[in-house]
Amino acid sequence: MADFKHERSSEEKGRRPSLLVRQLEPDTDDQSIDTITALVQEDHGHEIKLRTMSWQKAAWLLAGDQVCLAIMAQSWSLSVLGWVPGILTMVFAGIFFWITSMTMHKFIMKHPQIMDICDFGYYAFGKSRIAYHFTAFMLLCNNIMLIGFHVLTGAKVINTLSDHSQCTVVFSVITTLMGIVMSLPRTLKHVSFMSMFSAACMGIAILLFLVFAGIEDAPLYGYLGEYPTAGPVRTYAFPLAGTTWVGCMNAVLNITFLWVPQILFPTFISEMERPQDFPKSLAVLTAISIFLFIVPPAIGFHYLGQYATAPAFGSLGPVVYKKASFAFVIVPTLVIGVIYANVSAKFVYNRLMGKSHHAHSNTIIGWTAWVGVMAVIWLIAFIFAEVIPSMGDFLSLLGAAFDSFFGFIFFAVAYWQLFRGRLFANVGRGIMSVVHAIVMVVGLFLLGPGLYAAVEAIIADYSGGTKPAFSCANVAI
Template sequence: MSFPWSYSVLGLVPGLILTIVVAALVLYTSLIVWEFCLRHPDVKDVCDIGKILFWGKNWAWYLTAAMFLLNNTFIQGLHCLVGSNYLNTISNHGMCTIGFSAILAAISFFCSLPRTFSTLAKVATASAFFTFVSVILATVFAVIEDRPNGYAGTPPKVLLVPAAGTGFVAGMNAFMNISYTFIGQITVPSFIAEMKDPRDFPKALWAVTTAEVVVFSVVGAVIYSQTGTNYITTPAFGSLSNEVHKKVSFSFMIPTIIFLGVLYASVSARFIYFNIFTGTRHYGNHTLIGWASWAAILAATWTAAFIIAGVIPFFSDLLSLMSSLFDSFFGFIFWGTAYIRMRRAEHGPRFWRVRGWRGVLGVGMNLSLIAIGLLFLTGGTYASVRSIVHGYEQSSFGGPFTCASNGI
């Protein structure tokens, strides 16, 4: 539901084009991840890939592990933050905001306790259904309402292209909001490792990508067309003027708010747990030490997530900062490098010549992926930090561990 805001900054036409381009890049890089995992069936997670890519060095594994765990914990914190956003909205600020974040962290901790993805897969199906209902309701409500929330007599202003004077910081943050929603390759190796037949992965990937492009584009474009640049909020539920419409549509999102945080917590916990207990009887058996350790790992990650949600009380800038710091590697740089390493192993150091025009096109495409990742890491981080500094200068954010409402 941050897509309408991104379109309000980028303009509707560039926003839709970037949505399709980012989706295509994520599809392409996910297929590279899949091919890499098939070539290296011993890979359990993205940290193993990081070590293989960078000459088998232990420092590469540890550095990737640090980024991996930080990325996942930030996402858990984001979902604590959005959960408090929802609870404040639905209760009309019935409790201190930090209390709502604690409630979400506690609920998510208990939902994270299952140790296999097979259990989470059933929850994921329900989560996807409720998310679809939520965004469709929000879109329908935005269309049938007479005016957006905060209407001040001026009609919604819909921009096909960016407004004159749109700066690098605003444009980069909007672009990263779109990218963050699509980028999830960091979890793909963990999923593939548990698939009965990893060769089926592309079928699921194509289905998911197609559904994402259609839903994200339609919902983003329609809601933006009804609210315009002058009345848009993030998340876009806040642009609905009817309180019942806002609360009903937002309520259907709560399973996803919980599930996505749970998913990333589970991926992190599995990574830590497996590296501690591989080769012991606790690895695949129901033992007291195994379950106590699993619960302790989850408790640690959700405590860290709760702290992040309390210290960083903003939504869109957190998305952008996460995207610039971590998606630069896990969305682009790693997979451009993986492609080059695989082709070099197949055809030798001059692989790009041996393969003819396909080799030239392939190496050009994947060097471009690495360049996009470096743009995220440098320009994206700068834009995110500048936006956060500006927000504090304008007193747009509450203080750490605030009781102030962040409802919409």
């Protein structure tokens, strides 16, 4: 992995930010600012310019990724954990999200040449090529399986709306082809425009669900049986009697999965014109996330109680309610798949093209390679969607195996690299050092007991029979 170096010209030195700006950006030193300036100037000399996003467009991109269908699975997490453990898990997940994301940003400002999470792993672990390749493997596995989940979700939406008018594989193919076409833009600035519509559509879907859950007489069914076999709808402070540790752990993984998108953040930051403005985008995202990740799931749990399903749309009684609310999910399903595909394709594409002018020019070779890489990524995701019997369980597996690194362990290590030898220089630094030690412990816990719980859930599903690969079975909610 090359360690990029940029010589500072006298002209660039003259463009250093004022003292006031540097005071507002305490984590960005003069050398980093000079490197960022050089990187932006180099990029703007290309035909295809990547480093063009403002912090506002980055905020929309973040919101488009985070305002997703996984929000509608949180009512189920509350139904497993109960109010007290469930809300506490959500709150602490949000706190850890902010702290680790800010640590990531500080680390990237020290190494502005970082282009993706693989570069981040390379520098965080002492310029280790092993860490770089290991992170690359995890990046592609995580992202492609998530794209596969969105292919399956797209098929589920179309199945629901069409009353299973075609074989499910046909709907998966349609979703895959739409994803490839929508993924053709090469800059995240253009994808951010899609994200605005994605977040808006998901917001409408959530609002409609809450309205329908409130006005219907009772939910249709839950994992404990059809209403009213599991008794009247009720909520509870702690897990119900008989709830297993594996069930609770999977509910926790479901929550942490929603709060851990940092695998994408280095790529987002690398395409900002002013990467030092990322905390503004992050603040917008955090405010949106705190509300959407806690309030709608809590309202959903209030109305659905022990009948909550994942996603919660499945618990609604009248079919028209399901269709009206679930229909809007098709947009975020495709757009979020596009975001993950863009980040994955950029990693592969940049390794294929290297420093060739095709990498950043409108050439036939460049665009052919880009379309080819994107098509292969979506095709592999399509195969995952068809051959994996329970995508929900495999998302728990992803949460334990990958989010433990990309949401916790990586940033505890990065923090140690940033402040090595100064971990307890003052009271504030000492407190943050202890917090990051806790972050490391949480990451290791998710990687150990969390991974065990995810594997146990998969084994249980396999023992109960699984759907065959490339099945035409109806997957409508």
